[in-house]
Amino acid sequence: MIRYGADRGYVYAEFFEKDKKIKIERTIYASGRSRARINEEPVGLKELCEKVSPMLSICGQREYELLLDEERQIDIIDHYGGLLPIRNSVAEGYTSSKADLYI
Structure with missing residues (x-):
């Protein structure tokens, strides 16, 4: 700018x-x-x-606004801690279990 x-x-x-x-x-x-x-x-x-x-x-213009998004904050912390693979695995397990309940 x-x-x-x-x-x-x-x-x-x-x-x-x-x-x-x-x-x-x-x-x-x-x-x-x-x-x-x-x-x-x-x-x-x-x-x-x-x-x-x-x-x-x-960062590009307005990219700082992503930091105000609560979901993005969790993504940043999980990424920094190396937890994204674990989080994704838990989410998949939850989705699978939830689907099994409705069969």
């Missing part, structure tokens, strides 16, 4: 991974073009996202 009247938007962040500092930069121009750099080296957007994803979540 670029402020009205500006020709570009700029984001700079520094992360520390073990003993190494990682500098991230992204410039987005009003024309729609963008440039990304990791430690002052040009990179593609895909590479930038892959590098920062363990440290930072890059």
Whole structure:
């Protein structure tokens, strides 16, 4: 997002991974073009996202609204805890048992 009247938007962040500092930069121009750099080296957007994803979540406009949805909150917590396979198994068992009751 670029402020009205500006020709570009700029984001700079520094992360520390073990003993190494990682500098991230992204410039987005009003024309729609963008440039990304990791430690002052040009990179593609895909590479930038892959590098920062363990440290930072890059979200699209209004994506934060998903965090307000209670069901989505449970999904996030279950995913973080590695519980989705167990949850899905329990849900399948429940559905199967419920179907057996109505046969």
